Amino acid sequence: MKNTFAKKFTVCALAGVLGVAFTGCGDDGSSSPKGTGLPAEVADMEELETYGCGMDVIGEKVYVTELEENYECDGEKWFKSYDQTKPSSTSTKSSSSKKSDGFSDSKNSDKDGSSSSDATTSSCSAKSSSSRPTEILEPEITVNETCTEVGACDAIVKTDISTWHFVRKDNFGDDAEYTYTVDGKDLIVTIKSADGSTDSKTYSMYNMESEAGVEMAFNAAKSTCKNGGGNDNKIKSCVKDTVKALPECNASREGFIGKKDSSSYVVCKNGSWEKAKEIDMDTYGKTCTNAEVGKRTNGVVTETNKYYCTSNGWVLMGDWSWDLPKEAYLNPEIEYGTMTDERDGQVYRTTTIGDQVWMAENLNYDYNKGTARSYCYDYIETNCAVTGRLYTWAAAIDSVALANDAVNPQTCGYGKTCTLPSIVQGICPEGWHLPSTSEWRTLFDYVGTSSTAGTALKSTSGWKDDGNGDEAYGFAVLPAGYRGNLDYFNYAGDCAYIWSSTEDDSGYAYLERFYSNYSSVIESPSHKDYAFSVRCLRN
Template identity: 40%
Template sequence: MALFKNKRMSLRGCVATVAISSLFLLASCGGDSGSNGSSDNESSEEIENDDSSSSCEDCEDDATSSSSAKTKSSSSVKKGSSSDSEVNDEESSSSKDPEESSSSEVCEQDSCSIDQPDEFIVISGVAQKGPFASGASVKLYEFDSTTYTRTDKNFTGMIVTNDGQFTISDVTLAGGYALFEVDGHFRNEITGLRSKAAVTLNALVDISHRKTVNINLLTHLEYERTLYLMSLGKDFVSAKEQAETEVLKAFEIKSKFASPEDLDIFGKGNGNAALLAMSVLLLRELKESELNDFLDNLSTDIVSDGVWGDEYAKAEIADWARTKDLARKLAEIRSNIEKWDLGTVPEFEKFVRNFWYMNYGLGECDSKNNAEVKASSNELTEPYGTQIRYICKDGAWIEATDMEKDFYLSGKDMGEDGEFWTGLVTEKKYKYDEKLGEWLEADSIDVILDNACVETRIGLVDGDENGGKYYCTANGWLSMVDKWSYEVPKEVRMNPEIEYGTMTDSRDEHTYKTVKIGNQVWMAENLNYADSSTTPSLLKNNWCYTYGEKSENCTVAGRYYTWAAAIDSVKLYEDYTIKCGDGETCTLPDTVYGICPPGWHLPTDAEWNTLITEVGGEKTAGIILKTQTGWDERKGGTDEVGFSAIPAGFREINGYFGNEGLLGYFWSATEVDRDNASNMYVGYYNGAYLRGSSKYFGYSVRCLQNEQ
């Protein structure tokens, strides 16, 4: 006989028949463990065995199921429960005290068995989409491995922190299979914030030999596929392994990892990285409220054949992954996750990249195919059929430049100097620079002129049939007629049809071009003298264009001088004791040599007027005196007499420069009043005029040769 001491048992319907004469006891008991683990034992019915005269009905009919129940109960007994023990009827009735006998059942060993509750266990783990947030519920359902359905028996836990961790206590199951379900809000990896919508995830697990279970997207997506495979006759382990492999393959992941219920997005290793990548890819920029439906559709899609057949969804996710990857936005997602400070964030990026690589038909990128160029072969992706190409560089596919895709497999490694070639993909024009030893992208002017501006042609001037004129620089062709530029040397601006003279300034050995106009001999370029040691009037009163001294600009356009510097006010005071210049009015000598080279002087208004009259008067003189190029919007002149006035603009009192490309200003040796002096100016109009301006402005200086 079996004696069960002090044992609380949940029984539904028990009938016993005892044949006293043969000391035969037959008990037939049918049990149902209830609906939830926390109340099963409290609601159970207590069966007392006061004597051996109990009756038992229908025992023969239920003998087989009872025997089966006995086998189950003997395999899992709560600690402290006594096992079956052999006693005789007299001992049972005479040696037990009332308290013991009230909680005991006496049966002949081979003819009566009673279901016993399984051992209480505690299940813990972590629920992750991103981590489920506080308030999410976790349920554990007993799972019937015969019908592949969950029973009414369930146990509930709750996530109380924002890290997804849960614990379910007092779990008792008849078998080893359990279905977990978590429902609630989660922490969004894309935004870094708590989700506004809830999501539900499942996990089907054999908990016979485990006390921890993690619930995640992989456990969820393999769940229904596992059930389907089991319905076809596969055992649980094989079905689960196959389902896991198929789900990972749907995300272009071919490796085999630990069991899905052991993975953790905050763990090290490729398996955890792959899980996090799946989480990022599936959420992407999908509305959180749409995630449940998307997961349901995906699960349904793979359930019968293990293949994710929604090519449109995969292409859309691949496009998102490519955009984020190439824009370096995956780092922002990593930063969002790291800010939660829940553990190591594994290298999920490589699996995100691999997903779009494979869906684009690019394949892997490694040393074997470095520099290979490919287009997307997936007609559902955004770049399909466009000129976009991808190049394998340093282990990653990135968007190829026009040159990389145009020259890939072209065989055009070299060319002749200045040779043109048309790209294979974009049909852009390229030019070969022999000195640099490389192909360069040709610009529109190269094409218009049919003349490649390369290193060996710097300084070349060419023109088009529409009056355009261009100068070849290290940066390509530069328009000379549309806009002012300091990159064009002053000599190129001068009229090539004029026979210029030259003059060398003995003070600094600088040579200037000169030109005779009427009876006057003028400098044909602006003065560029700056020795403030020899000429103290220049100290802090002369400048090159730009904010910061750039001597190369002075080489092109000369210097800007205040009026006091131009007349050499210090020299005037030393020679004539004339106090003249800024804020002073004075009577100047007939000839003011100023800062001009020996043998030259600063022209007066009268001498400027002589020039203007010589070239047709003030209304049209500007056209004659201006250079042909360098004036904005093609407002240059004819430069018929070779004066070659350029639009150098001026320097304002506050240090700003202005009007370059529009106006040219030249000091006169004629004073207007204590604060203003005269100057001649030409602009984007036709005339040339004299006017008064502040003595503090910085203007150009043109010197006039002294009469011989």
């Protein structure tokens, strides 16, 4: 893999990385730029090698017919291009084992089966995405050897008698080889003359068992060596140093993810390697363009991680996040229906469960009339687009409409009781209504019991502490939290509370409570002036 990452981007890909606009960046490679002298196609590699690959043609591609692949110039040599867009002026045999990027199926596709790049796209950004390799960059192993030369006399080490070995000139100008050894306290010097004869002498004066004796002997040996020109003979010593490191982070590797060691990753940014975020390395090589919003994929490094493509890039589908749109929490295996609220044009997914047709999303109709109010979580409007609005019970039952009913006007809401109709349209669109507790129980009985309905109806992501549900029916209950009557918001990501139309007394009405890591649904009354979610049921 290191050879792959050593190659340079094409000029078009580099433009995409740096955000630079180059004229002709969207060309399909059917012809080389004027003046390069390169053909668009050659028969084989032998013919390709006849064309020079220098800085004047860096980034240029030539199609090799025999291999059915594009080759690209990196300024020094030809390499198999990452961009395998086939030149339009050539025709080649199709191959079931290769895709448009030239890699095998196993490398061309994401784990969820989606294509990792679109080589037919003509935009600069698309070519940049397809040109960048999808593999994590592995460190390269480099062996550096450092060698030094020193004269034979200077190479002698006082504490290592084996280094007391040198060649010097004798009195006749011939080479004589000196070797020093120790026998107890005695120093023995063996001289091998140029004619091959040897002579050994024993010196007892030094006492080689004492530090002072060794010092004296060392100085004498070194002097003998130097006086005979021993330093003219050089001794070469080399040290090998093995370095495991990523290649240089330069403009052509901007955005590359590298593996620093077995458990940590870095990303190339602005000319230097810096620690990579989990999402950087886990979505590496996977495209997320505006045209792909809604795509899901598993992580590259941690396969159990799931990511959702938004207009702002990949977002982890884990604990609760307001950054994910409501569609991310729907079950992709369910074929949803839709309905349009004619009051504001909002479109809602619907799901059929038994004989009931439910909204598969929380209601998001802006209702604020008198004391009957609705709210976005934390007063952030964009939060409503994810979980819908939170309604007081007076708003949920549309107390204003009940008070203005021509046949049976009712004053309903906090601090009051009233006689409600058998079907309460409430805040729901025409043809839909606020479900009663008995209608909620019908739902729970169909999916199992109230003891297991939490697991069956909660969304498969978004609940904290991995408290997600199976969401087998497309109901996708989201942990939207609530607003208290003292103007505070709480429990987003932990809990979901959904109103029923069933009143308890003047201060309370019934709702359905869903909790993280809890399989049951709890039905109990709560303050009418608290604000909770609303789901509508078709009449």
